Amino acid sequence: MVYSPTYRGIADNQMKRNTLIIFLFIACIMVTIPCFGTQLNIQLSPEENAWLKNHSSINIGGPKSFPPFHFFDDKNDLKGISADYITMIMNSLGVKVNVLNNLPWPEVLKKAASGEIDLIPCIAKTEEQEAFLDFSHPYLSFPLVIITRKDTQFIRGIEDLTGRKLAIIQKISTGEWLKRDGIDFIPYYIESPLKGLEAVSFGRADALIENLASATYLIQEYGLTNLKIAAPTRYEYYNLYMAVSKDLPELLGIIDKSLDVISPEQHSRIQNKWLSVRYEYGIKKNDVFLWGI
Numbered sequence: 001m002v003y004s005p006t007y008r009g010i011a012d013n014q015m016k017r018n019t020l021i022i023f024l025f026i027a028c029i030m031v032t033i034p035c036f037g038t039q040l041n042i043q044l045s046p047e048e049n050a051w052l053k054n055h056s057s058i059n060i061g062g063p064k065s066f067p068p069f070h071f072f073d074d075k076n077d078l079k080g081i082s083a084d085y086i087t088m089i090m091n092s093l094g095v096k097v098n099v100l101n102n103l104p105w106p107e108v109l110k111k112a113a114s115g116e117i118d119l120i121p122c123i124a125k126t127e128e129q130e131a132f133l134d135f136s137h138p139y140l141s142f143p144l145v146i147i148t149r150k151d152t153q154f155i156r157g158i159e160d161l162t163g164r165k166l167a168i169i170q171k172i173s174t175g176e177w178l179k180r181d182g183i184d185f186i187p188y189y190i191e192s193p194l195k196g197l198e199a200v201s202f203g204r205a206d207a208l209i210e211n212l213a214s215a216t217y218l219i220q221e222y223g224l225t226n227l228k229i230a231a232p233t234r235y236e237y238y239n240l241y242m243a244v245s246k247d248l249p250e251l252l253g254i255i256d257k258s259l260d261v262i263s264p265e266q267h268s269r270i271q272n273k274w275l276s277v278r279y280e281y282g283i284k285k286n287d288v289f290l291w292g293i
Contacts (some may be wrong), residue, residue: 002077021234040092040261044254051250057096058118058196058251060086061108064101065192068217068274069140070122072101075112081140082122082240084270086213089258093219094252104191106171114243120243124173134246138239138273148230155207155230161185167196167205174209177235195283201227213240213275 042265044052062070062082070082078099090097092276100117111117113132124151125135146155155161158178166185168175169192178185193214199205201224208215212229219227242259244251 001140030213032038036284040089040256040258042092042254042261045258048254049259050092052095052254058090058123059098059100059116060116060119061100061103061111062120062122063105063108063192064103065194066122066214067194067221075103080122081270081274082242083272085139085155085259085262086119086121088262088266088270089255092258093254105169107173112243115245116134118248119247119255122240123243124175124238125241125243126176128171128176129243132246133243134249134252136242136252137259138241139259140240141237142213144209144233144235144238145212145215145229146231146233147197147208147210147215147227148206148227149200149203149226151226152206152228152230155204157231158183158209159234160231161207164206165204167199167208169193170194178209181234197222197224197227209233217275221260 064078065071068080070078070080073079078101086097089126100111103111108120109129112120120133123129123133123135146158146161148155159176159179162184164185165188166178167188167190168185170189175187188199190205193208193210196205196208196210197215197218200208202275207230215229218224236249242255
């Protein structure tokens, strides 16, 4: 079916009316003040202080390629938003961080379940993972959107993914949610969000579901100009957490208390360093998207 410009205009307006939040896409390069020298005033319990005295270092692991949140550069150094949060928190606590780098995501989960990884600084929550991990308060939240090529016919939401080839990483929350909601998609497994966007761009997959911040960062960074944000999803926000092994309740308490004392200005400094998407707080569910790509 060929959609007329009039129909497309109506569809676009409807999609904008149904979207949950405003994002302003800023084309300029942001200059920010580093915040990693800041010492957080973290008030810990006697039990948490005792735990810290016995644990001068922790092992962390996370997604190997999830920019701008958690990824490794050409020198194999950990970068991204979650890395900056961990740097600020652990410097304040005087804890050394040992990074288990470049592990496939299933291997990260396996090592966390076995206790080889103490902390995952960037993770979405699923029922499967809650069996062996405890989660912090969410510290990052962005809407999940459907990405397609610009020449793809109109998609209104996840129901229109039935029968389509969806680029998806194994063992992530999105796949669980779609199966729960009866969306019969064809999986095209990929290793990272970038590989998923490339699969859609090059025609190997029809669509990808990704959080807005990561998708726009990668599309702009890698010049994938034939892609578009096709539609929102019903899942509203994609929350990211820190997670610890279930036998480390003291560490979970320390992480939650650390996140609680980070000021709005400190949050903004970290996030604006990495994002060309500015989050506008206090927006109601019936507000709109301002499309930037």
